[in-house]
Amino acid sequence: xxxxxxLNATSLxxxxxxxxxxxxxxxxxxxxxxxxxxxxxxxxxxQAHRISNVVxxxxxxxxxxxxxxxxxxxxxxxxxxLVGESFLLSAGLTGIAKVLVHRPRPYVFNPDVPEELRRxxxxxxxxWSGHAANxxxxxxxxxxxxxxxxxxxxxxAAVWAGAVAVPLVMxxxxxxxxxxxxxxxxxxxxxxxxxxxxxxxxxxxxxLN
Numbered sequence: 001x002x003x004x005x006x007l008n009a010t011s012l013x014x015x016x017x018x019x020x021x022x023x024x025x026x027x028x029x030x031x032x033x034x035x036x037x038x039x040x041x042x043x044x045x046x047q048a049h050r051i052s053n054v055v056x057x058x059x060x061x062x063x064x065x066x067x068x069x070x071x072x073x074x075x076x077x078x079x080x081x082l083v084g085e086s087f088l089l090s091a092g093l094t095g096i097a098k099v100l101v102h103r104p105r106p107y108v109f110n111p112d113v114p115e116e117l118r119r120x121x122x123x124x125x126x127x128w129s130g131h132a133a134n135x136x137x138x139x140x141x142x143x144x145x146x147x148x149x150x151x152x153x154x155x156x157a158a159v160w161a162g163a164v165a166v167p168l169v170m171x172x173x174x175x176x177x178x179x180x181x182x183x184x185x186x187x188x189x190x191x192x193x194x195x196x197x198x199x200x201x202x203x204x205x206x207x208l209n
Contacts, residue, residue: 001085007092014099018121021102026118030109037181040106044113048177052170056131059166060087063138066159067145079145083138086199090137090192094130097191103127107178129180132188133195135170139163140196148204167192 030041067079105126107113117123143163147156171185180188 001081001088004085004088004090004092008088008095011092011095011099014096016099016102016121016124018119018124021104021124022108022119025104025108028109033109037106037183040175040178040181041109043176044107044110044178045176048173049179052131052173052177052179055166055170055173056135059135059138059170063142066142067149070146070149070151079142082145082200082203083141086137086141086196087134089199090134090195091130093191093195094128094133094188097128098125098130101127103184105179106175106181110178113178126180127184127187128191129171129174129184129188131174132167132171132180132185133192136167136189136192137196138192139166140193141200142196144197144200 030038033041063083064080067083068076071079102124103126105123108118108123110118140163143156143159146159149156151159167189171180171182171189174180174185175182
């Protein structure tokens with residue numbers, strides 16, 4: 001958790017030269033973007049952005065509460081702490097990647113988006129997607145913990161299905177909102193999934209005895 005907090009704090013202190021980046025990209029036509037990512041620069045939806053935030057906060061609540069309920073008779077705060085650790089590490093790693101890469105978001109290339117938004121620091125924090133990464137980390141870490149509990153096989157299967165489906169829905173929403181390229185959400189999902197797997201894996205009971 002300390003490492004996650006430190007990474008998050010460090011990402012806030014690293015400068016992102018938004019004005020220089022704006023001058024570099026302001027004249028770039030959307031047709032110059034690579035074919036895999038190009039379509040995202042034609043999207044802009046505040047509704048999709050708002051829905052993605054609702055999905056994210058709902059995922060956080062369910063991912064913390066689910067393992068706590070499953071382990072309610074056996075130290076429920078421990079699985080909640082592990083899910084929280086996964087989230088902090090994912091968010092910290094994402095924040096560092098964003099400020100080091102400072103990739104422009106798709107809406108930077110969309111003339112329909114107000115210029116003041118395209119000039120902001122936030123407009124150059126596209127890679128990789130934090131919503132996709134953190135949702136994936138929350139879902140996978142929660143599924144890992146529930147999978148090794150005494151929950152019914154049907155419950156475990158449903159949890160894993162949700163752990164795969166929710167990050168995919170989140171990824172679609174972030175691209176639809178014009179906030180991320182497909183490559184941003186793809187790498188974000190993978191990075192979050194790895195973090196969500198590694199934290200519970202290295203905190204297995206046999207590793208702590």
